[in-house]
Amino acid sequence: MKPLSRSELKSGLVSRRSDDHKGLFGHALIAAGSRGMAGAAILAARAALRSGCGLVTVALPGSLQVSVAGQIPEAMTMALPENSSGAVRPEAVEKLEQIHKDKDFTVLAIGPGLSVHADTARFVLLALSHLPIPAVVDADALNVLALQEVTGSRQLLRSRAQGCVFTPHPGEMARCLRMTTADVAKDRAGAAEKLAAEWNGVAVLKGRGTVISGGGRSVLNPTGGPGLAKGGSGDVLAGLIAGLWAQLLASNRATGDLGFKAAALGAWLHGAAGERAEKTKTPWAMTAQDVIDQLPAAFAKL
DSSP: OOOOOHHHHHTTSOOOOTTOOGGGGOEEEEEOOOTTOHHHHHHHHHHHHHTTOSEEEEEEEGGGHHHHHTTOTTSEEEEEOBOTTSOBOTTHHHHHHHHHHHHOOOEEEEOTTOOOOHHHHHHHHHHHHHOOSOEEEOHHHHHHHHHSOHHHHHHHHHTOSSOEEEOOOHHHHHHHHTOOHHHHHHTHHHHHHHHHHHHTSEEEEOSTTOEEEETTEEEEOOOOOGGGOSTTHHHHHHHHHHHHHHHHHHHOOOOSOHHHHHHHHHHHHHHHHHHHHHHHHHHHHOOHHHHHHTHHHHHHHO
């Protein structure tokens, strides 16, 4: 298993022309956050904005809207119905469906900081079933799928008309595949390939030597370091992949498996930005926000 070449990675970058406008670069919808986990929504949205995506909307529990909106002025925010625990309720999907008719979202990123409350679990399953757009499935959305019957999750994901990119860390991968984390570690490529095949999408197994697998092809990401082993790093990657994928889809300037391209490029940029952050902040002191701050340098390096 080898890394993608620099030219293949660049094929995931959407070119810019002098007469371009924001509508050409897609609209990412970030469904994230719950009480105590607003930061996950903020990080994912900031990463999507740094990706070059034209528009970003963050959908989150209504009680969090004001505080989150102040942290990401370039993004739009949408208040969703929530329960007494501060977690999204299932009827929020109806609101997203209605707004999608007007906003025409390009890609959904779902999961960062959502919680696995029963109400939110229902929301996740309904969103993946009813929103007719590609989805980056991360964090608690993966955990919700892992809690379902194996055949149920598989059937839901295989019935989607649009593709998915799954972004588990080893523990989440183990839960999704009903394996142990030790077994995942023994055969990282095999685990990624199995999830991609069973769930009919692209699997991004995070960790040292991130593996991207989908469509019968697996590649190894060469960038990144131990400084990325911090809370929030995964939220950044999910938002980044969603933003890159939205551009590829909306611009019509690329061909091939666009989900795979966005996942591979996102992993490379995320890792390269992490390496830059390590040099300036050290692996100990760097944070997920530092990774976002270094994304411009990572793009320039590519």
